[in-house]
Amino acid sequence: MNSQTFKPEDYPVVLFDSQCLICDGFVKxxxxxDQDEALKFSGLQSTKAIYEINRRGIPMPKDGSVVLLFEDRYATESDAVIEIVEITxxxxxxxxLLRKFPKIWRDSLYRWVAQNRYRFYKKRDHCPLPEPSEAGRFV
Incomplete structure (x- = not known):
């Protein structure tokens, strides 16, 4: 294992667009x-996230996606959101209810929000620092 990879204790880890206000609000x-603190978090723009996306060959839509990484698998878009809700x-x-809708519909809505997120909210030029009490959850 090198410094570019997540450690086994980091999983499951949520990769999110740290420049997006909607994504930041979702993570908060x-x-x-997540009262049990089961999830860890990392920006999609981080070195570790980029390395894992490339190493695993995770298909990323042009407008990005939330990615939920496990040691042996991953979920993206609406599947990632549903699994996050289940884990917490x-x-x-x-x-x-979300699983009752066809994946193609869920992902289409997800992609529409992703494509328009900077129209709804401005893009950040920096990643905000987590609260001191939450810092250990960001890898």
Missing amino acids: QVIKW GTSSLLST
């Missing part, structure tokens, strides 16, 4: 939901 909400134990009803 997930941290509130937030709402089995919500994840069940």
